[in-house]
Amino acid sequence: MEITRLSPDDESGCAAAVALEIAVAKVDCPDLVLATPVGKANQLRYGWDLNPGRQHLARDADGNLVGLLGLHYPKYENTDQLWMDVWVHPDHRDGDVWEQLIAFAEQEAQTVGRTMLGLNTFDTERDIALATGHGFVQKAVEVNRKQDIAGLDWEVVQKLYDGAVEKSAEYELVRVLGALPEEMLEDMIAVTESINDAPTDDLEIEDDVYSTERLRAYEEAQAKSGTRIYRLIARNKETGALAGHTIIGVEGDRPEMAWQHDTAVSRDHRGHRLGALLKAGMLLWLREAEPQIARIDTWNAESNNHMIGINEQLNYTIVGRFLDYQKKL
Structure with missing residues (x-):
């Protein structure tokens, strides 16, 4: 699997990322509102307060987009932490894509000197099992x-x-x-x-x-x-x-x-x-x-x-x- 960083200037990549998120939300949270491709690009350019995160596209050997990894690097506080969200296409949920994206995030955290990983997930049995199986501890519940x-x-x-x-x-x-x-x-x-x-x-x-x-x-x-x-x-x-x-x-x-x-x-x-x-x-x-x-x-x-x-x-x-x-x- 190839994991590459998504550029805000990559219009087709931003559109593909949004399409993947929509496919995931259709299964896990149908009423969730997601960014448009333009909104996705702006998130990557400017973030919430000029501290934009990064997103990485995961493609299989045939070039199909199978996963998306979002990374946020706190700048003003919690600078020991790296927060992430993992999106895996419903047709590729055998666990392998999730495993590789988590491994990528852990390696990135070590590279940039972050000692605490944060993970945001849907409240689904699958996500709970994957998170706890990789040593993550649930610390809070948010409601949209x-x-x-x-x-x-x-x-x-x-x-x-x-x-x-x-x-x-x-x-x-x-x-x-x-x-x-x-x-x-x-x-x-x-x-x-x-x-x-x-x-x-x-x-x-x-x-x-x-x-x-x-x-x-x-x-x-x-x-x-x-x-x-x-x-x-x-x-x-x-x-x-x-x-x-x-x-x-x-x-x-x-x-x-x-x-x-x-x-x-x-x-x-x-x-x-x-x-x-x-x-x-x-x-x-x-x-x-x-x-x-x-x-x-x-x-x-x-x-x-x-x-x-x-x-x-x-x-x-x-x-x-x-x-x-x-x-x-």
């Missing part, structure tokens, strides 16, 4: 949920928003489309780092570390990928302190699809229903600004009961469960 905008009850959204407004009278909402204003940038570091209070279960990971440079890198990566960023910020009316935010990214080449990027409330501003205020307020904004959106997807730790409770009030339903594993080398 979707929000069907056509089925959303806007009266419920408005009621949730109005109720949150009553409990948060000392706060106002600030709408930011695209890059943060320079005067907000420094204060947004602490707000963004509030995401570290979200549960990570048993994962051996460090807290996310943010800086003005990293926030700008995120904005640049999203803009270059064609994603429109909507950010709603809760601000104390009296002190001007930034208390929380939520971000939605709308795809440029598929504008009916949007993604929840982040929702966080600073610890010293909790107890005012700011999470509900931000989530419901964002939906009301998007109804005005992006009426073509048909679906918004979000990911949470299965143990994040507080955020899941808000999401379920807003018509989010489960797409699939995914397992996070780690293995020390």
Whole structure:
């Protein structure tokens, strides 16, 4: 089997990679939304915040694409780790392709000096058996949920928003489309780092570390990928302190699809229903600004009961469960 790195400039390779992912998802998680070929290329060029991962194509002796390996090299924290996802075409699941891709990833980790491997899988008997059989230990469960905008009850959204407004009278909402204003940038570091209070279960990971440079890198990566960023910020009316935010990214080449990027409330501003205020307020904004959106997807730790409770009030339903594993080398 030949394993080669996928270039973002390889249009046919990106299209083939997406086709393989679609074939896998059709079996393992039919409602999963995957990147378009353009989106795949942008992931490889820019990543989430200008730290793009790598993808490798696995072809058999006849040149057929049988597997895909995604590798992510944390840059700002957890620099001892290499995270991966493995996709094997349903017609080639005798275990050999998976074995070779895992071996490739382990060799890459050793080459670049990473001592911990992370693995994301579907919650299937096959993936569980393969992961545990290779010494990986399950550390967390993530759940992908979707929000069907056509089925959303806007009266419920408005009621949730109005109720949150009553409990948060000392706060106002600030709408930011695209890059943060320079005067907000420094204060947004602490707000963004509030995401570290979200549960990570048993994962051996460090807290996310943010800086003005990293926030700008995120904005640049999203803009270059064609994603429109909507950010709603809760601000104390009296002190001007930034208390929380939520971000939605709308795809440029598929504008009916949007993604929840982040929702966080600073610890010293909790107890005012700011999470509900931000989530419901964002939906009301998007109804005005992006009426073509048909679906918004979000990911949470299965143990994040507080955020899941808000999401379920807003018509989010489960797409699939995914397992996070780690293995020390």
